[in-house]
Amino acid sequence: MSETAPAGKYFGKTVERKEDPELITGDAGYVDDLEEPGMCHIAILRSQHGHAKINDIDTSRAEEVEGVIDVLTAEDFEAAALPTPGHIPVIWHFTDFEIPEAFWKRVIVGDRARYQGESIAVVIAEDRYTAYNARDQIHVDYEPLDAVVSPFDAMEADAPTLHDEAPDNVVFDWEEGDAEATDEQFEAADHTFSVELPSQRILPTSIETRGALATYSGSSGKLELQMTSQNPHLHRSLLSRVLDYPEHKIQVVAPDVGGGFGSKIYHYADEAITAWLAMYLERPVKWIAPRSEASQTDAHGRGLAQEGELAIDDDGTVRAVRVTGHVDLGAYVSCLLPALPTDEYWGVLSGPYDLNAAHCRIRGVLTNAAPVDAYRGANLTDATHLLERLMKTAATELGIDPVEIRRRNFISADEFPFETVTGMLYDSGDYEPALDRALEMVDYEALRGRQAKLREEGRYLGIGVASFIEMSGLGPSAICGMLGAQSGYWENSTIRVHPSGTVTAFCGTSGHGQGHETTFAQIVADKLGVPYDDVEVVEGDTDQIAHGQGTYASRSGPVGGGAVARGADKVVEKGRKIAAHQLEVQLEDIDFEDGAFAVTGAPDRSMTIQEIAAEAYLGHDLPDEMEPGLEETSFYDPENLTFPFGTHIAVVEIDPATGELEFVRYVGVDDCGEQINPQIVEGQVQGGVAQGIGQARSEAAVYDDRGNIRTATLLDYGLPKTNTVPELELDSTVTPSPHNPIGVKGVGEAGTLAAPPAVVNAVVDALEPFGIDHVNMPVTDEVIWTAIQESETGPGGES
């Protein structure tokens, strides 16, 4: 169980967010709000073609534009005295295969562009307007090459080759699980069902685009990069490698960051170019991505085409799952990509169910599109979608209620910790109460009755159920290392009690909307027994915070929160020693409660933590050999991953004449273990569900055959809006995680996992009378209308 009982004065409560005052007044400082004296601006010229040879780049007219400082191409970067920025490293390899440098993203290209948006030249000007105007004056002599945008087409014998190192465009062919045992299960099963899910790409689309402001001092050699980052320390180390510049001379700062959803984890060409130019010019340089460029260059999410099969018996007992997948890598292999459609995806491929066997084979295929990498929920979403679509298909075919079929296969509460067929050790779980609560909220039985009645009237209600498992709290380092990670997955936190007794927590995580300043302060305030207002949380600056791994994969709560809790515990332990010394009793005779160290049985002999802090810094009367000061650091490496879970139910009604979908209800019950702040937890689920509904209904990054992105602006890309996201009815159960000191599991991605299968299953459920058993995402009204038109029974339905 958790090391301490988490419920406290602040822990578990909704408190006012510390982040809000500056965000609601306009006082926030996002990257584009920042300025430096002498700052200049850049505009990056990007390939207009999905695939093209570059014969010549003529920058002469751009150079003549008034206000232009310089125009550089790959050739100029190479000719400069500074080292040319190199490839952007892949930082997660496979255990038996390192992704060769040939497939790593390049910072700037001069010979050949492999996707639309790849950097070709850069204009530096006194202001942004001039930079962009001049950029339009650059003439590039392209020789368009055949492009390929589907991973399946890319594997055809006559497909264009992207990199000579992979003549068939296949970078990896990865397998996991017991193929033989899985085959046996499939042979023994009464039934098998399959679904095919194509590779929909998602644009992460934080409303703030990426940007960077670099400054460099020639005399000290200090390079500072203020940038839209989810993990400044990782960006510092990647930048150090890309620029071949020592890490200790680089400071990366994430000021206020306007959302990330994964896209601000990775290192891209643009920030490296900005930093390199600041050194080259010895002038501050700012780069901000216009939206259309963000759509071309930010790592896209998903891109995994799956073919899945389920082996199941008459009574609904699932035996095994088998998958073949093709991941559309884009033109290069992005930083963390190798981990996502493989180990991460595989990790939750058995979902909340107790299976006998599983097997999975994934091929990583190059295409002329932007590289893909993690986006909220990463490929866990694909595993969940596949499994939940299979469960729905099996339920319908076998005539078992979709709820019942899940119930029969759930891992039961007394089986935890549970080792899955995919080799994961699920920490804790109790899946039925979450399911039951969701059923109760939606009044499932009555709803089924209503569905039957409405069908008789020619109205089509659909009820979609999705149960899920999320894999959160990325760590522990050793396990990640075994799977190919090139960095640690611990988290770092330093808790500094100031001489006055107020506290600063320096955290290696880097929040960008998740409310860390609030939640971490709640943990610290409780642990130290100090007022919430006396705690300040500092994140996002590599000079202020010694180490960190950043914020993604729902790791900040379990791992970051664990580090904060551990650091605070260490502070209390040091305080206890000082108190015992000054109150002249044994260490074990000191009780610490509510911010006071008191002698057991003599509560009037006590010192507050504020008094202890003052003594710690005074240093006049400390135990022998104790160093002054009251500050402790924890490098917390979690014991294992955490596995949040839940069940979401979408209820929709479809108008068969038009294909229009209307949400009737959306109910979700999540269990993310202990909740530091219920309002923030619910906010995370709401945001995640909206993104999941986006993927289900309207979002897809689309390329044409030549590799032109057709969804580069927000006009063409279907982000959810206020009136396309329904009212969400959410609740939770609480099953603490034993894998970290505060019992939390992480919740940032739950909604993105649950919503797509809940919505798609609801659509399929509604369309059952038309003989429709599957629809692909995004399930737009048009997709629904077309499916009805092409169905056996046509728009008239059964009648």
Place this chain on the structure above:
Amino acid sequence: MRREDVSLTVNGNEHEISIEPSRLLVHTLRGELGYTGTNIGCESGVCGACTVLMDGKPVKSCTLLTMQADGAEIETVEGLKTNGELHPIQEGFSQEHGLQCGYCTPGMMMTAVDLLKQNPDPTREEIRDGLEGNLCRCTGYQNIVNAVESAAEKMHSGGSHE
């Protein structure tokens, strides 16, 4: 480079500036005048992050040239707080957790201020329709609707703001 003289009143402060005719209002507000509370998310009139009030009406300041605002009264997020007191809409957003990263929030709040001016007692559906032109990627919108509802209530019960 050709420049034009433009006068703008922003949150009650008068500004006389000389500006390139091509400069968008949002860039002038942020870059020349330092009202960086107004954000940019798309520069194409879709996301609403740059929404400000111009002569009392919400406009997406990335869709206007600065010159088109010559002589206008502009209100930005920086002007919501008056005499050190938060506007009910600001209180609503904070209390109802209507923001996460906060990037869309200034534009969202400016639209909401106008919405409540037009319709002091909106239904949830009316709020959703009224904010349709403002995108938020973080919150899932529900708490934003709650925020506007709670601001409406506050303003009814005789808050200091109209």
